[in-house]
Amino acid sequence: MTNQIQLAIEHSVNKGEKAFVPYIMAGDGGLDRLVERLEFLEQAGATVIEIGIPFSDPVADGPTIQAAGQRALKAGTTLKGIFETLEHVRRTVTIPLIFMTYLNPILSYGIDQFAKACKTIGLNGVIIPDLPLEEEGELKHVLKEADISLIRLATLTSPLERLKTITQDAEGFIYAVTVKGVTGARGGFEEEVTKFLGRLKLISPIPVLAGFGISNTEQVKEITQFCDGVVVGSQIIQHFENGEQEKIKQLLSGRLLVNIK
Numbered sequence: 001m002t003n004q005i006q007l008a009i010e011h012s013v014n015k016g017e018k019a020f021v022p023y024i025m026a027g028d029g030g031l032d033r034l035v036e037r038l039e040f041l042e043q044a045g046a047t048v049i050e051i052g053i054p055f056s057d058p059v060a061d062g063p064t065i066q067a068a069g070q071r072a073l074k075a076g077t078t079l080k081g082i083f084e085t086l087e088h089v090r091r092t093v094t095i096p097l098i099f100m101t102y103l104n105p106i107l108s109y110g111i112d113q114f115a116k117a118c119k120t121i122g123l124n125g126v127i128i129p130d131l132p133l134e135e136e137g138e139l140k141h142v143l144k145e146a147d148i149s150l151i152r153l154a155t156l157t158s159p160l161e162r163l164k165t166i167t168q169d170a171e172g173f174i175y176a177v178t179v180k181g182v183t184g185a186r187g188g189f190e191e192e193v194t195k196f197l198g199r200l201k202l203i204s205p206i207p208v209l210a211g212f213g214i215s216n217t218e219q220v221k222e223i224t225q226f227c228d229g230v231v232v233g234s235q236i237i238q239h240f241e242n243g244e245q246e247k248i249k250q251l252l253s254g255r256l257l258v259n260i261k
Contacts, residue, residue, distance in 0.1 A: 004124050005048055005096045005149055005172035009207040009228055012047045019047040019173075019209060019229025020220070020252050022236045023100065025068035026051050027077025029240065031085045038093045040245065045252045046095060050127065050231060053079060053101035064234035068241075079105050079114075086121040096124040098151065098172075103131050111139055115146040125149035125172045133166060151175055156196050160203075167204040174204050176227060179213045197226040217251055 009019040022041050026034055034051075041049050052065065054072035061069065079101075089097070099118070106114045106128070118126070125148060131139070133152065140150050149171035154163055156177065167174060178193045193210075200208045210223045211231030220230055232251065239247045 018224040021048045021231040023050040023233030026082045027072030028068040044249045048096040050098045055102045068237045083117045090122040098125040100127040115142045119146040127151040173207040176210045
């Protein structure tokens with residue numbers, strides 16, 4: 001199948017840029033604002049957009065994303081409501097879209113029904129941080145039948161052999177987790193992060209994007225010297241919450257200032 005996520009990232013890199021994947025929480029600020037935020041992010045230069053599905057027990061999320069999820073749940077956001085809101089999203093948003101969700105909402109919705117609904121709205125991929133590689137099985141098969149990529153995560157603590165297994169038959173891009181912990185802004189990156197990204201780049205047949213802890217333009221410029229792009233969540237959410245759309249544009253511009261090697 002033609003992998004639209006991988007193609008979009010490679011297109012950015014081939015233009016001399018790096019990929020930028022902003023994350024937003026569906027229903028934060030109201031579901032009625034979801035599509036307009038997706039449109040804004042595409043116009044601001046996003047390569048791909050990651051859409052969070054609010055969940056009551058988000059084990060990988062830091063305080064900012066947890067708070068956004070709680071606001072969305074309090075506003076009555078459901079997976080069914082998200083699908084209904086995104087029913088016609090492809091009329092105005094053309095770049096690839098990815099869901100970030102935990103396994104429980106998918107199982108509650110039904111694996112087949114979830115995949116069918118994703119295909120109907122034109123979703124391109126799914127990230128499931130609490131789904132172990134060894135248990136992808138049926139879900140990966142059903143998603144692949146619907147032409148939806150299952151994006152895998154790789155962590156700093158994974159040994160080389162494990163990283164090789166993760167990158168084998170991977171789809172879209174490898175999500176390289178650059179911190180030992182949950183999402184959220186950090187002050188900088190340790191040397192082991194750049195070595196980790198270097199190892200992944202050597203063995204991965206698809207693009208490698210760094211995520212977790214990236215919160216400013218300087219960090220975007222720093223980290224993208226060692227990978228194909230970044231995923232930024234907490235800072236994007238905070239800027240939307242504060243009505244700071246211009247700061248979002250500035251953050252996205254960081255990927256344009258990288259010296260491609």
